Amino acid sequence: xxxxxxxxxxxxxAGVSGVLxxxxxxxxxxxxxxxxxxxxxxxxxxxxxxxKTAGDGSSARLGKRDTRRFSLLGVTWADxxxxxAGTVEVRTRDAGTGEWxxxxxxxxxxxxxxxxxxxxxxxxxxxxxSDGVEVRVDGRKSARLPEGLRLDMIDPGAGGGSDxxxxxxxxxxxxxxxxxxxxxxxxxxxxxxxxxxxxSASASLSSSGSATPSTPPSSSASPSSxxxxxxxxxxxxxxxxxxxRAGWGADESISPExxxxxxxxxxxxxxxxxxxxxxxxxxxxxxxVIRGIYAYHVQQLGWKDIGYxxxxxxxxxxxxxxxxxVDLPVMGAHTYGFNAESTGISxxxxxxxxxxxxxxxxxxxxxxxxxxxxxxxxxxGSATLTAGADAKNYFGKSWTKGTKLxxxxxxxxxxxxxxxxxxxxxxxxLPTIRSWAxxxxxxxxxxxxxxxxxxxxxxxxxxxxxxNWSATTPAPLVARYEVLxxxxxxxxxxxxxxxxxxxxxxxxxxxxxxxxxxxxKTVTSSAATVVADTTAPTFTTRPNLAxxxxxxxxxxxxxxxxxxxxxxxxxxxxxxxxPTAAAYGxxxxxxxxxxxxxxxxxxxxxxxxxxGNTGTASVxxxxxxxxxxxxxxxxxxxxKSSSSYLGGKSYTSTxxxxxxxxxxxGRSAALVVSxxxxxxxxxIYVDGTKVTTVDLKSTTTKYRDAIWTRTWTGSAKHTVKIVxxxxxxxxxxxxxxxxxxR
Numbered sequence: 001x002x003x004x005x006x007x008x009x010x011x012x013x014a015g016v017s018g019v020l021x022x023x024x025x026x027x028x029x030x031x032x033x034x035x036x037x038x039x040x041x042x043x044x045x046x047x048x049x050x051x052k053t054a055g056d057g058s059s060a061r062l063g064k065r066d067t068r069r070f071s072l073l074g075v076t077w078a079d080x081x082x083x084x085a086g087t088v089e090v091r092t093r094d095a096g097t098g099e100w101x102x103x104x105x106x107x108x109x110x111x112x113x114x115x116x117x118x119x120x121x122x123x124x125x126x127x128x129x130s131d132g133v134e135v136r137v138d139g140r141k142s143a144r145l146p147e148g149l150r151l152d153m154i155d156p157g158a159g160g161g162s163d164x165x166x167x168x169x170x171x172x173x174x175x176x177x178x179x180x181x182x183x184x185x186x187x188x189x190x191x192x193x194x195x196x197x198x199x200s201a202s203a204s205l206s207s208s209g210s211a212t213p214s215t216p217p218s219s220s221a222s223p224s225s226x227x228x229x230x231x232x233x234x235x236x237x238x239x240x241x242x243x244x245r246a247g248w249g250a251d252e253s254i255s256p257e258x259x260x261x262x263x264x265x266x267x268x269x270x271x272x273x274x275x276x277x278x279x280x281x282x283x284x285x286x287x288x289v290i291r292g293i294y295a296y297h298v299q300q301l302g303w304k305d306i307g308y309x310x311x312x313x314x315x316x317x318x319x320x321x322x323x324x325x326v327d328l329p330v331m332g333a334h335t336y337g338f339n340a341e342s343t344g345i346s347x348x349x350x351x352x353x354x355x356x357x358x359x360x361x362x363x364x365x366x367x368x369x370x371x372x373x374x375x376x377x378x379x380x381g382s383a384t385l386t387a388g389a390d391a392k393n394y395f396g397k398s399w400t401k402g403t404k405l406x407x408x409x410x411x412x413x414x415x416x417x418x419x420x421x422x423x424x425x426x427x428x429x430l431p432t433i434r435s436w437a438x439x440x441x442x443x444x445x446x447x448x449x450x451x452x453x454x455x456x457x458x459x460x461x462x463x464x465x466x467x468n469w470s471a472t473t474p475a476p477l478v479a480r481y482e483v484l485x486x487x488x489x490x491x492x493x494x495x496x497x498x499x500x501x502x503x504x505x506x507x508x509x510x511x512x513x514x515x516x517x518x519x520x521k522t523v524t525s526s527a528a529t530v531v532a533d534t535t536a537p538t539f540t541t542r543p544n545l546a547x548x549x550x551x552x553x554x555x556x557x558x559x560x561x562x563x564x565x566x567x568x569x570x571x572x573x574x575x576x577x578x579p580t581a582a583a584y585g586x587x588x589x590x591x592x593x594x595x596x597x598x599x600x601x602x603x604x605x606x607x608x609x610x611x612g613n614t615g616t617a618s619v620x621x622x623x624x625x626x627x628x629x630x631x632x633x634x635x636x637x638x639x640k641s642s643s644s645y646l647g648g649k650s651y652t653s654t655x656x657x658x659x660x661x662x663x664x665x666g667r668s669a670a671l672v673v674s675x676x677x678x679x680x681x682x683x684i685y686v687d688g689t690k691v692t693t694v695d696l697k698s699t700t701t702k703y704r705d706a707i708w709t710r711t712w713t714g715s716a717k718h719t720v721k722i723v724x725x726x727x728x729x730x731x732x733x734x735x736x737x738x739x740x741x742r
Contacts, residue, residue, distance in 0.1 A: 042157040042249030042287075044295040050150045051075070051135060057144035059086075062135035062151050069095050069131050070153035072277070072292030075106060076121035076300055078148030084108040086139035088122050090151070093132030101127070103136075107276040107421065114333035118302025120146065123421070124154070126277035126289045126348075152300040156291035157249070230265045232327040236373035237437075237518050240366040240476070242310070242326050243319045248287035252323070255298050255305045259324025260331040263340050266375045269383040270368040271335040272430060273308065273346035273413045274422040279354055286313035289348050290321075297333075307333040308346040310367050316359025318367055321346075327374070335416045337389040337401075343371050351423035361429060362474040365436035368410050369477070369518065372437075378519075380438025383409045385416075392418050410434045436477050439517030443472030446513050446525040451501075453610025455570050459511075459530040460610035461504065467491075468499045469513045469525060482514040484524065489514070504532035536615040537567035537607040541589070543619040545603065546711040547670040547741055548592060552646060552704045556594035557623035557739055559668075564589050565607035565615070578604040578618075597623045597739070624666070626738040631660035635724065644703040645736055646672055652734040654680075656726030666740035667715040670706040671722065674734040680727035686710055687718055693725065696733060704736055715742060 051060040075088050088106040106122035139145040281289055294306040308321040309332045324330035334344025347360050369379050384404050392398040394414035413421035447468045452461035467483050478495030483502045486509055493500040512527040541564035550558035565574050571586040579601050595601050604618040628651040635658025637651040679696035694708050724733045
C-alpha cells in the first residue's frame with residue numbers, strides 16, 4: 001500500500017456555498033530560491049471543494065464562488081477505476097481583470113492512471129491566475145456519476161530553477177514526504193496540527209511530519225547503476241536539449257518513491273498527448289503549468305509522479321517529466337495498458353482545433369527520434385505492443401489483455417485508448433512528426449544558384465557559385481547538407497544552413513543538394529546545369545559609326561552606332577560606357593545616338609557574358625558640318641537668312657540643273673535640307689555617279705533635315721553633288737549644308 005503524508009496541514013475553510021480543503025505542498029520558498037541562492041524546488045498549493053451531486057446521481061455542480069488564487073484545476077472522484085461518461089465543464093474568474101471565462105469542457109475520458117492511484121480524475125486544465133470558479137457536470141450519458149466528486153485547484157507557485165542547472169545539483173533520493181491524495185486522509189496520516197500554509201513559510205517540517213526536501217536531480221544524470229536499473233543505450237539520433245526537473249522547479253519531496261522502469265527494458269513506441277489545457281499560457285509560464293500537472297497527478301490523484309515522460313511547450317522547450325533518468329526507459333503513466341512498452345510525450349495546450357506550433361512539433365519529433373533511436377526503432381515505422389488491459393480506442397477497436405497490437409512507432413493517445421487526446425489538430429499532424437523524426441528530409445528544393453547568370457534553366461559562372469536551397473523538415477532534425485557537383489560532394493553545410501559556396505572547373509556540370517537527416521537517411525534535390533566559363537566574349541564586328549537621317553543642329557548630329565558581339569557560352573549584354581551609358585540585349589547590334597559636331601568622341605563598349613567575363617572595343621569619330629556656302633555652285637542660287645537654318649543661312653534654287661558640290665575626306669555623309677509642301681526634287685551624285693533622286697516635299701515644314709546619308713567602310717576623299725530637277729509646279733530646292741564624319 002502506498003504511503004501518503006500530509007505536507008503541511010489541511011485547512012477547512014468555508015466558501016460561498018461549499019467547503020474548500022487546502023493542502024500546503026512542501027517545498028522551499030515560494031520563488032524556488034534556496035537559502036544559498038541556488039535554484040530550488042517551488043512549492044505548490046492545492047485546494048479542493050466537493051461538488052453537490054443530484055439525488056438521482058445524474059448531475060453535479062459547484063456554485064459560483066470566490067476562491068484563493070489558483071491557476072490549474074481538475075475534477076476528481078473517489079474510485080480511480082471509474083470514469084465520467086458525461087460532460088464536465090468549468091469556468092473561472094480572471095484574478096487580474098475580474099472577468100469570467102466561458103465554459104471550458106474538461107477531458108474526462110483519458111483512462112485510468114497508474115496502478116495504486118488513489119483517485120480518478122479529468123485531465124487538469126491550465127486556466128491562468130484565477131480567484132473564482134464554477135463547475136457543472138452532466139452525467140446523463142452514464143448510469144450514475146462516481147462518488148466523491150470534487151474540484152481540485154492548484155496554485156503552482158512562482159519562480160523555478162534554470163534549464164542551465166548543473167548536474168552537481170543532483171543528490172540522493174529524498175526522504176519520504178507526501179500530501180494526501182483524497183479529501184479525507186487515513187487515520188495514520190492525519191496531521192498533528194492544522195495550520196494555514198503561508199506563501200513565505202519555510203519548507204521544513206517537524207520530524208513527525210517530513211524531512212526538508214533535497215535538491216532535485218538534473219535531467220543529465222541517470223540513477224547510479226544498481227539492481228533493477230537498466231543502463232542507458234546509445235541512440236541513433238542526437239539528444240535534444242532537455243530542461244531538467246530542477247529547471248521547472250519540481251518539488252521532489254512530494255514523490256519520494258523510486259522510479260520504475262519498463263519490464264522489458266525497451267521502448268517500442270512513443271505516444272503523443274496534449275494536456276488538454278488552455279493555449280493561452282506564455283512560454284515563461286510553462287514551468288508553472290508543469291508544476292501544476294505534477295501536483296495534480298501526485299497529490300490529487302495519488303500517482304507516484306507526473307504521468308508523462310516528457311513535456312513540450314509551444315515554444316519547443318522540452319522538459320523532463322517522470323524522474324528516473326531521461327536516457328533510461330522510465331515507466332510512465334500516460335497510455336493505459338501500454339505504459340510498459342512506451343514513452344509518453346505531452347504537448348502543453350489543447351489541440352482539438354488549434355494547430356500545434358512548428359517549434360512544438362519539431363521538439364516532439366526530436367525527442368521521439370532520440371528515445372526510439374536508443375532501441376533501434378524507426379520513428380516512421382511500426383511497433384507491436386502487448387495490451388496490458390482490456391480496452392477500446394477512439395476509433396472503436398476493442399481488445400483484451402494480452403492481445404498483440406500493431407501501432408505506428410509514433411502514435412497518438414487515441415490510438416491506444418478511447419480518448420480524443422491529443423486533439424484532432426495535433427493527431428492530424430502526427431504523419432508530419434513521424435516524417436520529421438524518421439527522415440529523410442522532406443521538401444528539399446534547390447532554389448537558385450547565385451554568383452552566376454542564368455538563361456532558361458542553365459546557369460553560367462566563371463568558377464565560384466553559391467547554391468541556395470530550402471526544406472520543410474526543421475533544421476534541428478537535419479544533420480547536414482552537401483553540395484554535389486556531378487554527383488560528388490564538394491561542400492558541406494550545417495543543418496541550419498540554406499546555402500553553401502562551391503568552386504567549379506571549366507565545363508558543364510550538374511549541381512544538386514543532398515540533405516542528410518539525423519537518422520542518416522539522404523535525399524537529393526533535382527540538379528541544375530551550371531556552365532563554368534572563363535573565356536571572354538568578343539566583338540565579331542567592332543563598333544562603327546554612321547550618320548543617319550534626322551534633325552541636325554549645331555550641338556547634335558544624329559548617327560548610328562553599330563556592332564556585333566558573341567560568346568562561346570552565352571552572351572548576356574553589351575554595354576555602352578562612353579560618352580554615355582546604355583545597355584543592350586545580346587541580340588541588339590545597333591543604336592541611335594547624337595554627337596556634338598566638331599568634337600572628337602570615343603564610343604566605348606563592353607560585352608558581358610552570363611558567366612561574368614567581359615570583352616571591350618571602341619570607335620572614335622568627329623561629325624563636321626559643311627555650310628552650303630562652302631559648296632561649289634552652278635546655276636542660280638538665292639541666299640536666305642533665318643535662325644531656323646543651320647548656321648542662320650541657306651541656298652534656294654528653282655532653276656533646273658542648278659547644282660551644289662561639296663568635297664571632303666570622311667567615312668559617312670548626310671545631305672541637310674529644308675522642306676515644305678512646295679519643295680521639289682533633287683538628284684544626288686556621289687563621286688560623279690548619280691545614286692538617287694530625293695523628294696524634298698513634306699506635309700509639314702522642316703528645317704535642318706538630314707534627308708539622305710551614305711556611309712563607306714573607311715575614310716576617303718569624296719564628292720557629293722545635288723542637282724535641281726525642276727519639278728513641275730514645285731521646283732524649289734533649299735540646301736542647308738552637308739555633314740560628314742571623319
